[in-house]
Amino acid sequence: MEQTRQITAIQAGAIMGSTVIGVGVLPLPLFAVRAADSAAPLITLIGLLIGSISLSIVIWLGIRFPRKTIIQYSEDLIGKWLAAIGSFAIIGFFAVLTSLAAREFGEVVVTSVLKTTPVEVTVIVMLLLAAIATRNAITTFAYMHYFYFPLLLVPGLLIVVLSLKNAEPINLQPIWFQHPQGVMRGVLMIAALFQGNFIMTMIIPSMIAPRKAIKSGLWGMCIGGGLYVVIVAAAVGVFGAEEIKNLLWPTLELAKATSLPANVLERLDAAFLAVWVTAVFTTLLTSYFLTIYATRQLFRLADHRMLSFFMLPFVFAMAMMPQNIVQMYKIVELVGQIGLCITIGYPALLILISLIRKKRGKPVANQ
Template sequence: MENPRQITAIQASLVMISTIIGVGVLPLPLFAARAGGSGAPLVTIIGIAVALCGLVLITRLGQRFPHQTIIEYSEDIVGKLLGRIGSVLIILFFAVLTSLAAREFGEVVVTSVLKKTPLEVTVIVMLLLSALSTRSSMTTFTYIHHFYFPLLVFPAILIVALSLKNANVLFLQPVWGTGEWGSMFRGGLTIAALFQGSFVMTMVIPFMRNPSRVMKSACWAIVIAGGLYLSIVTATVSVFGSDETIKLLWPTLELAKTTSLPANILERLDAAFLAVWVTAVFTTLFSTYYFMNHALSRLLRLKDHRMFAMMTLPFVFVIAMLPQNVLNMYEIIQVVGQIGLLITVGYPLLLLVVARFRKKGGDIHGGQNSAESRSGNET
């Protein structure tokens, strides 16, 4: 059995960042511009704030129960029956989240790159790659994210920085937007749904060397991932304008097409951007698929999750093929994402309130009783 305390605070941040930055990067400016017009950056800030609140909740829970995942301590807080019902809902939600991300990946690939390749092939290949990768330990899971992190963040920052030479500040005025506040808030919830991958932190905390530093890890993750999302939205709207951004299905991809390296070394960066985006999709699917199987193994009190890697694949693939077309897919994504906030934000809030009321947990540094409890769970 691997040492359960192998993950550092920095590695925990990198896991969250590479999980958050994923398939949703492409339609992100569309969601923001549709809700707020020129106030798309403000809509994004609202989404980041909501996502931060959710992450703070699960972080506080993780600090109270540093040796258990949410699957385990939820049963201690609200009882076995209600805890297991909540755990099943979490597992089902992440199965749907994984499926929709794989389907979105397939739609982009068959539309932009492999136009003669069947959609089913691209989806099953990415799901299969994720499934095989999840047959690894938590330490390996962390190292994979650690390895891919610079390949995700730095090219994205470079593309955004180069695109600003075509920016027009007038497209960002008025800064408070042209839409209604209700529409902007709903758009903010849609943006917040793109951060739901950070929920995997509930799985990572029990393996951290120092769980008391998890709040710092969470804040840095939101700052970096949220800052990148905000810069992408700002750059896209400032280049195309909100009216034109709404007409684009994948505005971030179009932004890469209009961006070039100095001296015209590369006149278009969309090919390079798609390579980076594919990596981002893999890290996101890898995390959500891993979390789904890990949570299922904890629910059934099994030693590890490896046996579920291939067993859950057909179920996820079938869900991925349910949307009729790309427009129907995005309608489902927005509805599922907003409803999912009840699971990723509302449920942790309920658990935290009940835990404080019943005075459950509170051992941040890992006392002997919690350590023995975790040892018993793992064996």
């Protein structure tokens, strides 16, 4: 049955942008500096380019099959059973991604703000918010992202611009990496932060004009990814590469070191954390929605709302598995690199098969 097409190109771009700006913004400068020292902004840009290539592949597939999601058209391309394996991999990966994002949120909150609150409480509260929000239709999901996107982008840019007054250009030199052996690992780690772009496989069938998905998706990716690049550049410019290696969440420290003109606010970390909580919510909303929406389509259920609370105990259990922050980030790195095979390799295989077999879906009226 043809889905109701109500999502505009602007809303699709907002979904992409607010999904990209998420929990990973806090440790991002640390990941980049460990890999490339003062060339951290450069490898962040390379990671953004890899994410954009992944997004382009996903959207290309979506445009070839504008009436179906990847769960549905993969069955047409590689058969029901092989497609089921791929679909289970997608569902499992984004369930794990949701759990790790929730755990990282909990660790930041109990470390920085609610120091006597158990981490389990903060994790379950955020997961409950995501579960309740995902009970809505996909059009309401799009409206939520559309509403929150400016609230994420504007304060983030404001903090970066204000922090630049404390930056030293010498800290950003040399701009080219000096030790290539760790660069690829860092690039893959940063590219993994953009894997939320996979949500485009679910929203293209609901877009009014599916062919505009490439423009809106890349615009959203470039805006969100561009914010990542300037945050890394600002953090390296203010603290220097060696100092960042001693910070767990450099972006939070950057907000602490930034003040409004005339000392209206001497530190912006409280305001930044409020914005960051919203960013975490939108990212969790996307990954959790993708998990239950894909599950619904795999098992051909009439509605995805029944799955929102059914999946919650499993996601919460996975979130509590890491013993501490160090182990959590090791798992994040491993899962992110494995996930690239799912979010880049699997769609690339499908697009290759569709070209070889010359298969494409039935176009919609405005295509």
